[in-house]
Amino acid sequence: MKILLLYPQYPDTFWSFRKSLKFVSKESTSPPLGLLTVAALLPDGFEKKLIDMNVDKLTDKDLLWADYVFISAMITQKDSANKVIERCKKLEVKTVAGGPLFTSLHEEFPDVDHFVLNEGEATVPLFLEDLKTGSLKKIYTSDIKPDITKSPIPQWDLINMKKYSKMAIQFSRGCPYDCEFCDIVNLNGRIPRNKTPEQVINEIEALYQAGWYSSIHSSVFIVDDNFIGNKIKAKELLRALIDWRKRTKNRITFITEVSLNLADDDELLSLMRDAGFDTVFIGLETPSKEGLQECGKFQNKNRDQTLSVRKIQSYGMEVTGGFIVGFDSDDFSIFARQIEFIQKTGIVVAMVGLLQALPGTKLYERLKRENRLLVKGSSGNNTDLSTNFLPKMDPAILIDGYKNILSSVYSPENYYKRIKTFLEHYKPYHKEAFKLKDLNALIKSIWILGIFKENRKYYWEIFFTCLFKYPGSFSKAITMTVYYEHFRTIFAYA
Numbered sequence: 001m002k003i004l005l006l007y008p009q010y011p012d013t014f015w016s017f018r019k020s021l022k023f024v025s026k027e028s029t030s031p032p033l034g035l036l037t038v039a040a041l042l043p044d045g046f047e048k049k050l051i052d053m054n055v056d057k058l059t060d061k062d063l064l065w066a067d068y069v070f071i072s073a074m075i076t077q078k079d080s081a082n083k084v085i086e087r088c089k090k091l092e093v094k095t096v097a098g099g100p101l102f103t104s105l106h107e108e109f110p111d112v113d114h115f116v117l118n119e120g121e122a123t124v125p126l127f128l129e130d131l132k133t134g135s136l137k138k139i140y141t142s143d144i145k146p147d148i149t150k151s152p153i154p155q156w157d158l159i160n161m162k163k164y165s166k167m168a169i170q171f172s173r174g175c176p177y178d179c180e181f182c183d184i185v186n187l188n189g190r191i192p193r194n195k196t197p198e199q200v201i202n203e204i205e206a207l208y209q210a211g212w213y214s215s216i217h218s219s220v221f222i223v224d225d226n227f228i229g230n231k232i233k234a235k236e237l238l239r240a241l242i243d244w245r246k247r248t249k250n251r252i253t254f255i256t257e258v259s260l261n262l263a264d265d266d267e268l269l270s271l272m273r274d275a276g277f278d279t280v281f282i283g284l285e286t287p288s289k290e291g292l293q294e295c296g297k298f299q300n301k302n303r304d305q306t307l308s309v310r311k312i313q314s315y316g317m318e319v320t321g322g323f324i325v326g327f328d329s330d331d332f333s334i335f336a337r338q339i340e341f342i343q344k345t346g347i348v349v350a351m352v353g354l355l356q357a358l359p360g361t362k363l364y365e366r367l368k369r370e371n372r373l374l375v376k377g378s379s380g381n382n383t384d385l386s387t388n389f390l391p392k393m394d395p396a397i398l399i400d401g402y403k404n405i406l407s408s409v410y411s412p413e414n415y416y417k418r419i420k421t422f423l424e425h426y427k428p429y430h431k432e433a434f435k436l437k438d439l440n441a442l443i444k445s446i447w448i449l450g451i452f453k454e455n456r457k458y459y460w461e462i463f464f465t466c467l468f469k470y471p472g473s474f475s476k477a478i479t480m481t482v483y484y485e486h487f488r489t490i491f492a493y494a
């Protein structure tokens with residue numbers, strides 16, 4: 001049996017960092033972890049190939065080689081997934097689709113032969129059983145939230161690691177919170193499920209055995225819904241990681257996603273810092289108390305969110321953040337308040353999006369009841385100037401105000417001002433191992449940003465401020481200047 005695992009192309013979005021990747025000679029940020037895990041669930045006797053269309057070209061020959069093409073995608077990859085399905089149909093190659101896009105919207109893809117939905121550990125074995133007996137069904141689905149301590153190590157030998165800037169692993173699935181706009185609870189449940197510390201360390205070691213050795217950050221993205229969803233389990237892992245770092249002298253750093261209540265637990269903050277975490281993404285959403293109440297983000301309410309962010313920064317972790325406009329309770333003042341909020345927190349990588357109603361969320365159901373859903377589904381890209389529902393505010397004013405936030409927070413003045421605010425509060429903890437490849441990236445940044453770009457005066461200001469005042473943060477700050485190349489391009493419409 002020959003299986004082609006296929007990851008469609010994603011558009012140039014906030015998180016693609018496409019323009020910045022050239023500085024580190026990479027083609028994509030991280031590999032398709034879901035497909036690599038599915039590959040490991042398939043029998044050893046199967047021949048497997050993986051094509052990530054973000055780094056590889058897909059030919060008809062590749063498609064014709066396969067008995068089945070397994071496609072996994074997120075909602076943002078919908079257009080590319082549709083094109084691939086059409087190609088397979090023309091070539092009469094059988095398709096099997098899974099992952100978040102198809103789990104939420106499988107009825108929109110009538111040309112797919114089989115769907116293997118929800119979590120692969122639960123549904124791939126059902127598909128394989130029927131494959132053996134030649135009695136395949138159209139849809140495989142399951143309500144079971146599988147025990148991920150039994151998940152296999154992703155099959156890393158299927159990708160060329162050199163093309164990616166980071167590797168990805170997973171420690172937990174699910175989140176105990178229940179924000180109205182979020183589809184995590186529907187996809188992965190409210191009771192967090194965790195891998196064991198040994199399992200995670202084995203996965204990290206497997207990465208090294210497969211030949212991964214990165215430049216710049218040597219970082220691993222722990223792609224959890226909320227890494228601290230179960231704090232007790234998170235602390236167990238962190239203690240094991242600290243021991244492992246001491247034993248192996250490894251200087252790997254980690255990035256993950258957490259909720260803002262991280263700031264309330266000093267022990268957890270120290271453990272994360274000591275275990276090598278240097279960046280966390282947090283959904284802050286809005287400075288408006290009414291907005292937080294409306295979307296059920298209670299962990300952010302009744303606190304000074306800026307102080308919480310600063311506390312996390314003071315533990316050597318950069319905070320990247322998500323912000324949303326378009327809540328029913330938002331009035332015209334929200335645009336100026338968001339700009340002020342983002343600037344004050346010193347969150348340099350600020351993902352500001354328009355509220356979208358993803359299928360399967362409580363928000364989607366509410367808007368459906370209120371007859372406010374528009375025919376056009378969600379693109380999954382909340383920076384593309386579209387909403388898929390009728391907002392309370394006049395849509396034209398909302399879009400204009402949104403564009404105004406983007407043009408303000410991504411103006412060179414404000415972007416570089418945020419880097420300075422960040423440097424004032426960030427206390428770097430991990431000394432980064434400087435390698436030849438890093439020097440190469442630094443020279444490229446000097447050449448491109450420091451000599452040719454019109455904003456070079458800002459670049460040099462940060463360069464020298466860091467060199468003399470914050471030398472421990474030099475690499476991080478220069479990385480932020482490189483990110484600006486990407487943001488500048490994708491928000492050019494604002």
Ligand code: SF4
Nearest residue numbers: 175177178179182184
């Ligand atoms: S805290 Fe984050 S992951 Fe959890 S429900 Fe809210 S938005 Fe989703």
